[in-house]
Amino acid sequence: xxxxxxxxxxxxxxxxxxxxxxxxxxxxxxxxxxxxxxxxxxxxxxxxxxxxxxxxxxxxxxxxxxxxxxxxxxxxxxxxxxxxxxxxxxxxxxxxxxxxxxxxxxxxxxxxxxxxxxxxxxxxxxxxxxxxxxxxxxxxxxxxxxxxxxxxxxxxxxxxxxxxxxxxxxxxxxxxxxxxxxxxxxxxxxxxxxxxxxxxxxxxxxxxxxxxxxxxxxxxxxxxxxxxxxxxxxxxxxxxxxxxxxxxxxxxxxxxxxxxxxxxxxxxxxxxxxxxxxxxxxxxxxxxxxxxxxxxxxxxxxxxxxxxxxxxxxxxxxxxxxxxxxxxxxxxxxxxxxxxxxxxxxxxxxxxxxxxxxxxxxxxxxxxxxxxxxxxxxxxxxxxxxxxxxxxxxxxxxxxxxxxxxxxxxxxxxxxxxxxxxxxxxxxxxxxxxxxxxxxxxxxxxxxxxxxxxxxxxxxxxxxxxxxxxxxxxxxxxxxxxxxxxxxxxxxxxxxxxxxxxxxxxxxxxxxxxxxxxxxxxxxxxxxxxxxxxxxxxxxxxxxxxxxxxxxxxxxxxxxxxxxxxxxxxxxxxxxxxxxxxxxxxxxxxxxxxxxxxxxxxxxxxxxxxxxxxxxxxxxxxxxxxxxxxxxxxxxxxxxxxxxxxxxxxxxxxxxxxxxxxxxxxxxxxxxxxxxxxx
Numbered sequence: 001x002x003x004x005x006x007x008x009x010x011x012x013x014x015x016x017x018x019x020x021x022x023x024x025x026x027x028x029x030x031x032x033x034x035x036x037x038x039x040x041x042x043x044x045x046x047x048x049x050x051x052x053x054x055x056x057x058x059x060x061x062x063x064x065x066x067x068x069x070x071x072x073x074x075x076x077x078x079x080x081x082x083x084x085x086x087x088x089x090x091x092x093x094x095x096x097x098x099x100x101x102x103x104x105x106x107x108x109x110x111x112x113x114x115x116x117x118x119x120x121x122x123x124x125x126x127x128x129x130x131x132x133x134x135x136x137x138x139x140x141x142x143x144x145x146x147x148x149x150x151x152x153x154x155x156x157x158x159x160x161x162x163x164x165x166x167x168x169x170x171x172x173x174x175x176x177x178x179x180x181x182x183x184x185x186x187x188x189x190x191x192x193x194x195x196x197x198x199x200x201x202x203x204x205x206x207x208x209x210x211x212x213x214x215x216x217x218x219x220x221x222x223x224x225x226x227x228x229x230x231x232x233x234x235x236x237x238x239x240x241x242x243x244x245x246x247x248x249x250x251x252x253x254x255x256x257x258x259x260x261x262x263x264x265x266x267x268x269x270x271x272x273x274x275x276x277x278x279x280x281x282x283x284x285x286x287x288x289x290x291x292x293x294x295x296x297x298x299x300x301x302x303x304x305x306x307x308x309x310x311x312x313x314x315x316x317x318x319x320x321x322x323x324x325x326x327x328x329x330x331x332x333x334x335x336x337x338x339x340x341x342x343x344x345x346x347x348x349x350x351x352x353x354x355x356x357x358x359x360x361x362x363x364x365x366x367x368x369x370x371x372x373x374x375x376x377x378x379x380x381x382x383x384x385x386x387x388x389x390x391x392x393x394x395x396x397x398x399x400x401x402x403x404x405x406x407x408x409x410x411x412x413x414x415x416x417x418x419x420x421x422x423x424x425x426x427x428x429x430x431x432x433x434x435x436x437x438x439x440x441x442x443x444x445x446x447x448x449x450x451x452x453x454x455x456x457x458x459x460x461x462x463x464x465x466x467x468x469x470x471x472x473x474x475x476x477x478x479x480x481x482x483x484x485x486x487x488x489x490x491x492x493x494x495x496x497x498x499x500x501x502x503x504x505x506x507x508x509x510x511x512x513x514x515x516x517x518x519x520x521x522x523x524x525x526x527x528x529x530x531x532x533x534x535x536x537x538x539x540x541x542x543x544x545x546x547x548x549x550x551x552x553x554x555x556x557x558x559x560x561x562x563x564x565x566x567x568x569x570x571x572x573x574x575x576x577x578x579x580x581x582x583x584x585x586x587x588x589x590x591x592x593x594x595x596x597x598x599x600x601x602x603x604x605x606x607x608x609x610x611x612x613x614x615x616x617x618x619x620x621x622x623x624x625x626x627x628x629x630x631x632x633x634x635x636x637x638x639x640x641x642x643x644x645x646x647x648x649x650x651x652x653x654x655x656x657x658x659x660x661x662x663x664x665x666x667x668x669x670x671x672x673x674x675x676x677x678x679x
C-alpha cells in the first residue's frame with residue numbers, strides 16, 4: 001500500500017498541527033523518512049499533518065498537475081509535475097536521444113540506450129552487426145520505471161528477447177574507475193528551486209556507493225554476480241561483505257570529499273571531473289525544462305513573473321558513473337531519492353541537503369496572513385464593489401505604471417538572489433550562470449523548446465529565460481522613470497500655455513480657384529437595379545447570335561437606354577449649376593470656361609454595384625468651388641419601380657420651386673429627386 005492510500009484509509013479525525021501561532025509548519029504525513037522531521041525540529045518548524053495549514057509538504061511520491069494547482073501562494077511541495085520526462089528510464093533515453101541526434105557533441109554523456117518494444121528492431125540489428133564482426137558486448141537490462149535495483153540484470157545474448165518485452169536495454173560500461181579494487185558510482189544531489197525561470201543548485205558533496213565484490217570484466221562466469229557489477233545500496237546491503245562502518249575511508253558508503261582526497265593523492269584532477277559533472281547536470285535539466293514549464297504554467301497560469309515564488313521545488317538524486325579516463329556518464333535520475341540514514345555519512349549529507357533546501361525557500365510566517373488577506377479582499381471586491389467604468393489613462397500614466405512594476409520586480413529578484421547567495425550553504429548555483437557558458441546553455445534551451453514542444457515551443461521559448469539574465473538594471477529603470485516624469489511635466493506646461501492667434505486672412509488677397517482645379521466629374525454609376533433586374537446568362541453575340549432570344553435583346557436595349565437616361569439627367573443638373581455659378585462670377589473668359597467645363601463633364605468608367613433589395617441606396621457627388629458645394633445630387637430609394645420604362649421618360653416627384661430662379665427642378669432647391677415609375 002502506498003503512502004497516499006494509507007493516509008486516505010486512516011480513520012478518525014485528522015490530527016491538528018502542533019505549532020505555535022505564527023510559525024512555519026511542515027507536513028510529514030506523506031513521507032517515511034525520519035530525517036525530514038529532524039530537520040523541521042532543528043529549524044523550529046511545527047510538525048503538521050494537514051494540507052491546508054502546512055507551509056511545506058514533503059512527499060515520497062510524485063504529484064499531479066491538479067495537486068499543484070490546489071496549492072496556495074504561501075505553500076511549497078517537493079515535486080514538479082512533468083519531472084517524469086527525465087526520471088523514468090525510458091523517457092530519459094527518448095529525450096536525450098532526440099538531443100543527441102541534434103547535438104551529438106554536447107549530449108555524448110549518456111550510454112547508448114534502446115527502449116523496448118519500440119526499439120526492438122534497432123537493437124537486434126545492432127546485436128547481429130556486432131556478432132558478424134566477432135565482437136561480444138555486454139548489455140544491462142532495466143525496467144522502465146523501476147527503482148532500488150529491482151529487475152536489473154546483465155546479458156550478452158539478446159536472442160532471448162521478444163518483441164513484446166518492456167525493458168530498457170543499455171550498453172554496459174565495463175571499464176570503471178576502481179577504488180580499492182571496487183566499482184563505485186556517485187550519488188549527487190541537485191536542487192531545482194524554480195522552473196519558471198529555471199534555477200539549479202548542485203550540492204558540493206554526495207555519496208560514493210561501492211559494490212561489495214572485487215571488480216572484474218564481465219564474463220559468462222561472473223555475469224550473474226550483481227554484487228560485483230551493481231552498486232545499488234538496496235542490493236549490496238544484503239551481502240555479507242557489506243561494510244556499514246562510520247569510517248569514511250573504509251565503508252561501503254563514502255562521501256565525495258573522500259574521492260577528492262583520493263584523486264589528489266593519485267595525481268588526478270578532481271576539479272575537471274566536477275566541472276564535467278556540473279555540465280551534465282545542467283544539460284540534463286535543460287531537456288526537462290520545456291516539460292516542466294509547460295506543466296507548471298498549465299497548472300498555475302498567471303504566475304510567469306521572474307519575481308514570483310514557485311510553489312514547487314525538487315531534490316533530485318543523479319547517478320554518475322566514472323570510467324578509467326575520468327569521464328563522467330549519466331546513468332539515471334531519481335526524483336524521489338532515498339533519504340534513509342543507516343550510517344553517519346548518510347545522516348550528515350542528507351540532513352544538510354534537506355535543511356539547506358528548506359532555508360533556500362525563504363518562507364516567512366507573514367506570507368500566509370498576507371495571502372489569505374489578499375484572497376479575501378479580492379473576493380469582497382468582486383462581490384460587493386460596484387462596477388465602475390475605467391477612466392482612460394494618459395500615455396504617461398500607463399508608462400509610469402509599467403516602469404514601476406518592472407522596477408519592483410527587478411528589486412525583488414535582486415533581493416531574492418542576494419538571499420540565495422547568503423543562505424545556499426554547501427549548495428552552489430550552477431544555472432543560470434555567468435560567463436560564456438550561459439550563452440551556450442540558452443541556445444541549447446531554445447533548441448530543446450523547438451524540439452520537444454513543436455508549435456507551443458515558440459511561445460514558451462520567448463519567456464523561458466526571462467529571469468536568467470537581468471536586461472534592465474535598477475539604475476536604468478530609475479533613469480527611464482525620471483525621464484517619463486519630465487516629459488509629462490513638459491506636456492502639462494505646454495497645454496497651459498495659450499496658443500498664439502492665427503494671422504488674419506486678407507480678403508483682397510484671396511484668389512478665386514479656377515475651374516480647371518476642380519475634381520473632374522464622372523457620371524454617377526447606373527442604378528444597381530439595372531444590373532440585377534435585367535440579369536440573364538451571358539451569351540457570346542458573335543458565335544451564338546442566332547440563339548439570342550427576344551427577351552435577351554429587349555433586356556440589352558432597356559439596360560442601355562436606362563444608363564443613358566441616368567447620365568443625361570445628372571449632366572443636365574450639373575450644367576445648370578455651373579451656368580448659375582458662372583453668371584455670379586464673371587472672372588473667367590468664355591473660352592477658358594468652356595474648355596474647363598468640357599474637362600469637368602467628361603464621362604468616367606461606370607462600375608457595377610451589387611443589388612440589395614432591402615436597403616436604401618444613395619449616391620452623392622459633391623464638387624467644391626471656392627470651398628462651397630458646387631453640386632449635391634442625391635438619388636435614393638431605388639427600387640424595382642424607380643424607372644418608367646414606357647416611352648423611357650422619368651417624372652421627378654417632390655421637387656420645390658427655387659427661390660433664386662424660375663426652374664421648378666433647379667438643383668439649387670434643397671430637395672431630393674425621387675424617380676418614380678407608373679408602370
